[in-house]
Amino acid sequence: MLDQFTIATKGGIVLWTKAYAPITHRPVDSLVQDVLIQSTRLDNSSNKYHAGTYSLQWTFANELNVIFIAVYQKILQLPYLEDLLHHVKKHFVTRFQQEIKLLVDSECTVFPDFGDFEQEFEQIWRAVEDRETKERIAGKQGGVPRKFEDTKKFQTTAKGAKLELEELAQSSEMDLGRKTGGKMRSWNERGLAASDDSKGATAASKKGKKGKKAKENRVWDGQVTKESMKALDFSSEKDSEHEGGSHAIASLVDERARGERTVDGIYEVADVAERSVSGDSDSFVLLGDSALDNDNKEDSNDRAASGGIFGIFKSLTSGRVLTADVLAEPMARMREHLANKNVAADVAEEICQTVARGMIGVRVGGLQNIRRLVEQSMETALTRILTPVSSTDIIRDIEQAQLQHRPYTMAFVGVNGVGKSTNLSKVCYWLLQNNKRVLIAACDTFRSGAVEQLRVHVRNLRALSESNQNVEIFERGYGKDSATIAKDAIAFGAANSFDVVLIDTAGRMQDNEPLMCALAKLVSVNSPDKILFVGEALVGNEAVDQLEKFNQALRDFSGQSKPRHIDGIILTKFDTIDDRVGAALSMTYTTGQPIIFVGTGQTYTDLRKMNVSQVIRALLRV
């Protein structure tokens, strides 16, 4: 079933590996590169990754810096793999702990041998597999089949419905206390029965269906029946109504959410309830290594049991192991801090979880400040996220395209009003300063004045550059299809030896399906070299949604086998935020693509390169 099982250090040294079938294209390397280093968001929350024809599952042993990877065919489903990984980890760690520590010890000059593990591994695998098959068989034949009374089908039969009604009648009798007669129910009755309304209505309707309909007097317009008069009479005071009344009124106010009355008698509304942290620590326990947590809990229990002061002294000297509950509080504070800096909520959540997962099981000295450690690891994680993976050297890319005798095309996409046209002209100015010939394609055929705006920019840029011939606009007016305009523009650019073609598109909301379709068509017809998403730095949680939907639309509506996605981000209006640079982090985390340009104003020179260390500093500064 398994094709390969590998145990390696995080530094890349393979400690033990067993291949049951020849492996092609090195799936482990792609796992490490795509998932573990880049920590891109996995589509499902499980630790599963697909590479070519293989699926991979993995687990970490953080305190020893070791990773366990299982490789198997994608078409298979191996439910016992998580169990297998867990047990293999436990056995390997307990058996080879000393050898692993020797790897960092300078006195050791011979690589330790881990070959003995093979036998143990086979045993564990067989045991896990057997247990799983036994459970599966037991599950299928398990016990007595359900009684007919317990199935859903019974409930739709006459007998089943009757039973259900009886049950409902019993429960509703206690609440209502009387029959619901008459067509109109009084306000009190309605208020009372509000919670049981659905039950009462269904019960009544079912009763109505089952029993014979009694003959009712016809009610003409303008006439009022005796029953309805009674129902409309709100003046009478009945005892039962009184109770019912207070009951109904009480349901309108939630006592727990009541505010306070100040000394002056002014009623102040209660504050927004704080998110409880307990739920998050539960999720940590689920995420983290449960076995290790159990071990750690045992350790800490032992320590605590061995005497108060002595236990403290012991933990001071030999250090303690980080567990999920120890990390829960500093992590919650860090998450709040990130949210204050305008990082999107789920992005902050995921980053904190990843960092916590990497710290669980690490032993720290007794006097070490946990918060300092959390901050340090957070800094490393954030730096790793923000550091660009691919080159952001546009000039070099343009020269590459020049060698191939074709213009380099860049498309600017984004939602309405983020600054696409403004930043397009800034980029154009920068390219002109580097002596490139630029053609601006006005593919925003929807918004009034879009083409005129670009015409004004081109006029200004011509005035600012030495030669008038270096920048031109290619436009076909309004109302035409933007994909064809872009295609003609690129052909024009190639024919007239332009170095760069900048494509300005119309702003569109990410939910607008026809417009996203049109954008995907533009991308697939023209395949620009760089698709730049323009996003403003002011955006918060919206950034994640925008980017995800844009990428998804490009993927779904492209109609190609290898669809394009967003290649880079331009972060605009950076001068309007002071410290709250969280949008940079949210955007980079969501796409994994670097921020190529940062727009810091409204003049042509207000274009900057992204400085990762500065953004990190601003993010972590209080």
Added chain:
Amino acid sequence: MAEPTPLLQTAGSGGTGLYMLIGTLLVVLVGAFVWYLLNQQSAAISSQSIALASGIHGLSSAQKKRNNAIVLVGPMGAGKTALWTRLRFPDSTAQPETQTSMSVNAAEAHINESNAYLVDIPGHQKYRLDRDSYLPMARGIIFVVDSTRLSETIRSTAELIYDVLANAKVQTNETPLLLLCNKQDDPMALSNARVKALLEDEIDKLRASRQAGLDSLRDANVAASGAAAGDEDDAAADERISDFLGYDGKKFSFEDLPNPIQLNESSLVLGHDTSGLEQIESWIADTLHS
């Protein structure tokens, strides 16, 4: 009769008071000493375990004082971790396989009667900042290159070696660099001279495009926090100024740099000639002794 006794008492208490004072001082000193010891030990434990675990990487002050660090850098899949294990475990007959690294390997190794602190930094771009933190204290840099795939990856490889050579500290320290053309066992491998020529061409083009690049984001846009920010800014500006390698107007050549640069061929596959490995070891020994 009541008077002498109080005098005696005060005289007696004066003596005990002195003892008490000395006693408390001693206790305080011992306590401070114990506290200091515990602090050191806890820091040691943390840094050891954190060095073992990945992801948390602040160089402790002890690590910064090292003067025998040899840093292995290069693109992914070049063979840095393989070289690291060969140098670390020279007596092993069975060398372990390696895969893509996701954390730094750092340990002491005995090489030709000298102790070298070998640092193997993963080739993935995400570890750029780890690289930048280790380069300032490096006594020597080994830049490992995959000779079989150099033509396809020339741009990223050249950018990498440019970043290494343009690092401010590497320039001021004139750190020696060993350019290792690895995987020579493959018949498609390029020779030393070819690798040198390709890299020099590419760096030449990179110089120009880097100069044409945009200014980096200034602290003025982000709320400044005083002098510290200003200092960092100046450092960044200085880095930009010294970003240009070689001489302006003249095509880039490795000889233009103040750093002593040597090129070697190697093949780290077991069974093939290990002469490359001996040359590397002698280079390391020479670098550490100079």
